[in-house]
Amino acid sequence: MMNDTFTLYNLRVEVIETDKPMVCGHNAGDYFLVIGEDIIFPENNSFSMYALSSILPLLPAKQRMLHPNDWMLSDSVIACPDPxxxxxxxxxxxxxxxxxxxxxxxxxxxxxEG
Known part of the structure; x- marks a missing residue:
């Protein structure tokens, strides 16, 4: 039987504080995990659906092996979409x-094939 396995990175997405006030109900240290296709929210953590909408498109790429020069590998901090x-x-x-x-x-x- 052919080996059909592949490897993905598990991810942690955490709220980080900056010098600007957080106004969207975020709390520094809140986080969620991405394991395979599952997003796991630990108890008592919540995320704005608007913040999630800015993060979600990046997660599948961050889970995969990338070329060392790919910007997706180095860029790991995403701003809240609320300016x-x-x-x-x-x-x-x-x-x-x-x-x-x-x-x-x-x-x-x-x-x-492709």
Missing amino acids: NCGAVFKITRIDTKEFSHSECTVEPIHKG
């Missing part, structure tokens, strides 16, 4: 997890 809010969100790779292609999709692996 009046001083919160920023730091995306940190915390460890890795193996996944199986066949457990994630019914589409077959096509070698040599």
